[in-house]
Each structure stands twice: as structure tokens, then as C-alpha cells.
Amino acid sequence: MSRGTLFDKVWDLHTVGTLPSGQTQLFIGLHLIHEVTSPQAFAMLRERGLAVMFPERTLATVDHIVPTESQARPFVDVLAEEMITALEQNCREYGIQFYNIGSGNQGIVHVIAPEQGLTQPGMTIACGDSHTSTHGAFGAIAFGIGTSQVRDVLASQTLSLSKLKVRRIEVNGELSPGVYAKDVTLHIIRQLGVKGGVGYAYEYAGSTIEAMSIEERMTLCNMSIEGGARCGYVNPDSVTYDYLKGREFAPKAERWDEAVAWWESLRSDADAAYDDVIVIDAADIAPTVTWGITPGQGIGVNEHIPTVEELPEGDRAIATEAYQYMNLQPGTAIQGTPVDVCFIGSCTNGRLSDLREAAKVVQGKKAAATVKAFVVPGSERVKQAAEAEGLDTIFEAAGFEWREAGCSMCLAMNPDKLQGNQISASSSNRNFKGRQGSSSGRTLLMSPAMVAAAAIAGQVTDVRKLL
């Protein structure tokens, strides 16, 4: 059993008590809600005549269903309009802060809370969205929940949970040029499998992680869930504090030193005990691309699609299903696979640093005529900051469309969808069957720079050739 880790410390500090079942009643410091997984939770509150216990500890935004071309209200999609209206009404009725479209604060829930300084070390954070693990980048314990649990947090600001085990994933060494945080997470998932993290919180550590910016750490923690881990975190350090300082919800000057001292005290102890430890060498990580239908089916861009014989017994059935669905041949190179759509965005890779890296690749070049390429900033603030640097101009000059903020084609609940069996190069997080809006659509996951390179070449290519 783990002891002395940040996870243990934060868990203990937020424990209200032990429930008769033996589960822990855990206090949730920050609750984030959006339009897709909250309406039924509010309906349950009404049915039971329950109030919201700490309305000031919940924040709402709209991200999944928002169109990224015209955001004029009412939305053309009447179901989307009904959902945003329900959220507006629920927030008004229960006194919850809502960052609506046009407020300057709207965006993907996992982008806006960090950029406003709401996400802080030592917090527990829950949201009806599996990518809540993103916030672990700050040394928070953050995880996704379902709608009944959203109801529980609204009603009591707590959840009934069993404690997770803690696995330390240590990545050491310098990443090669053209290798990004996205490649690190795809590499980890490839190594440990898509269910390897079930029952665990992941603590990411080692010199590679320490050298990462907070935005890179967010990319890494974001995809913990794709590896089966409900939560992943990085111990807070000067990178974290420098990012937070001065943001509107961060502790103010007179509290700052006290806050840093508290955050430091939460870091995993040098002699902390872990349930498991894995060590990875950064030198082994190449630009990585998925070829299949689970995020664990990733390979280095210069590798070939594995044959059944090359895979462990337990991975063969899903690989066979993937060859068929993807219509890709085992044993052939992934590089050179033609792509139809290139999508840069999402809670995994829709932040300013992601857009900068992609812009470096496309600057002065043109997207292939066969490709539809578009960029969806993660938030209104990201969009504004990117435009202030001229990134929109670079992308548009290269033939990319520059859109409004939202989740967009990561899960295609808005009009941005693949058509038929189109194949996308996507900076998002899931390559599941049908994920991007067409029941036969295909997704290749990769870093934003690799998506940019694919757009220029019209096919999967090694971004290092363009750097």
C-alpha cells in the first residue's frame, strides 16, 4: 500500500469519514460541469428536493456541443440549443458561475480551469468527464465521474470512493527534437496497455517530466485515462508555481508564500512507498502514431503496423478487429498512409503551446490539396492569445481553417465530423470506432506537430523531416 505520496496526503486531507460500506467520503475542492453530463444530475436533485451544498465550488462552461464556425444563438442544431439552455437555467437557478460563449472565459472545461488559476496543487477535482485527469498536472487529485456522481457532488460536495493504488512512472532523459508530451503518453499507454492503469493513480516523475512545461504535463496527465488510470498527477514544483502566480483565482500576494509552503509539503516524500514503479528512458520515445482502434495500438512513426504474430496473445483479437476496421495492412509502414482530415485541438492538445508547435511546422508551407485541415483553440483565451501572436494568420496562409473554441471533432458532438470512412490525423485522445462522428470513420492519434506535418504531406510523415 502506498504511503507518503502526494496522492496519500491529499486523500487524507479531504477525507470526511468512512462510510458503512468501508468506502471513503471524500471532499471535492473543485467541481466542474458542462452541458452533456449535468442536466440529468440537476433533474435528480429536483426529484429529491435537494439543494446544492457549495454552489461557489462548482463552475460551469459549455464545450462539447458548441459549433466552431458560427456560434450565433439559437444554435442551428435544436438539440444543442436545448442543452445549452438547460445549463443556463440550471446555473441561474442554483447560483453556479457559468462561463458562456462570448464571455471571454469559455472553452474546454479542462483548458479554462487551469488558465484561470482555479486548478491548484493539493485540490481534489471532479467533473463528469473522463479527461478531468488533466488537472493532475498541477499536483491535484482529479478524476472523471458519471452523472449520478455529479448529483452527489452537487448535493454534498463529496463522493463515495475507494482509495486507488499509486504507480510511479518515472521518465528520465531528454526528449529528442520532434518528440512531445503526446508521444510520451502514447508510448506509456503502448507499454502498459489500455487497462494497465485500472485501480491506480499515476504519479509521473523523473527528469523528463520535471523539464516539461505545465501545458505539456497537462497533455500527459490528460491521457492517463486512456491507459486505464482514472487519475494521474505530477508533484508541484517551481514550474507549477510560476504558471499559477498572478492568475485571477490563484492565491493573492499576501497568501502566496503560505500557499507555496503548503503545496511543497504535499509533494511525495523522498521515502514514499508506491504500489508499483515503472521506469522509462526518454531516448526510447519516437514520434508516435496509433494505427488501430484503441490508444494502446501505437507505434513509432518509422515502425510498421505489427503483425498478429508480433503481438502478445492477449492483444491479438483486438488487433485483428483493428486491421479490419482501419483497413490497414499488418506489416506495412504507417508512414505514407494518406489522410483526409487533419484536426488540431481538444483538451489533450488545444493549448497555446500546442498551437505554437504546429504553427512552426506549417509556417510558409501549404496543406496538401487533398486534405481538410482545421485548428480549434481550446478556449476563447487560447484563441485570443494565439491571434495576438499571429498564429491564426500562419495557419490560414497554410490552408488551415481557424475556428472558435470547443471540443469539436475530438468526439464530434458538434457539426465537425468525419464523413464515411475518412481517415483523420488528430491531436485528440481517442481512436475508438466511430469516435469522430462517422460510424466508419478512422482516427490516427498523434502530436499536434505530427498532425501539422501530415497536413502538409497529405499523409502520415515524420515531423522531424520538417523541423
Next chain:
Amino acid sequence: MSQVKTVSGPGLPLKGDDIDTDRIIPARFLKCVTFDGLGEQVFADDRTQLNGQHAFDQSQYQAAEILVVNRNFGCGSSREHAPQAISRWGIKALIGESFAEIFLGNCVAMGVPCVTVSSEVASQLQALIAAHPQTPLTLDLESMTVTMAEFTAPVALADSLRQMFTAGTWDATGQLVAQSAAVKATAANLPYITWQSA
């Protein structure tokens, strides 16, 4: 609150590893403000592609109440719409090799037990159900076994979760709200709550 000690009914074998919640309920069906009607949409795209041959469409399984699955079922998105769709179709319990964590938590909150069995037992059960679709299975959370005619095998479930089903406390809201004084005391001891209210 209803206790869940045993679940009995015909089975439904659904083979495959890593079946994610996007497949269980594609995102376009999440455009709704209630869970009503989701039962009809369960596995919508998989069913269309199999043209009536998907287990959820096959006539012999239409009365099924226990779903038998393989590895890492329910991975991906946290959408409770997925277990809601399965439950509204008519499933009352799941047996599988392993379940994704958020999916499992959602099922608990809905009063739908998900128990695990070895890979061998999952395959045996799937074959038995395919051969005898009318024969009911019984999942017993007190003896922690699954029985189908002469076949019996042990099942596993974390003890805290087993307790929540057998004691009828799987819907935790009431218990959580009842502790409001202790919740406020815990909050008052957290430094960041003080900074923000200062």
C-alpha cells in the same frame, strides 16, 4: 432503497475486449437532457453494421437480464449514458473479465452490479448462454457465485461494493448529505478554501 442480493435471468454473451463507451452509446445520442429512450440506442452503430446479427438484436436474447462481457469493458468516456442505455435495454447485472473504473462506479451508483470472473469462466459462460439462451443465470452476491444449470463459478467484487449492494446503500446521496456538518468541518481545514473566501 432496494437491496441487490441476487440477480436471476437469461444471459446475453457479448464478446470482445476493450469495448468503449463510445461504442455502447455513440456521442450523437448524448444530445439529450434526460436518459429516456437510450435503451433503444445501445450499441447503435455496431448493431447497424452487423445488420441484425448483433447479440443485442438476436431474437434468442431479447429477454436477457445478465450481460457477459470480456476484458476492460466500458473504457473511455465517463458518460453514464452508456450504463443507462444498457440498463434501460433490460440488463440488471454484468459479468466480465474486467471493467473500466468510471464505468464500474456509474453502475454502482445505478444499482447495477458488475462482477469479475476469470477469462476462462467468461468464455465458458458465453458459450453456455449461446447454447442454451433460455436457461437463466443466477448471480448471488452473498455466496459470490454465478450459477447456470449445473455450472457454478466464483465471482469477485470489492467488498465495499458488495456491501453497498447487499445492504441497499448503493445510492450514496442520502448518506453523503447526512454528513453535512462533517463535510463543512473538513472544508474549513483546507487552506485553499480559506484563501479563496478571504
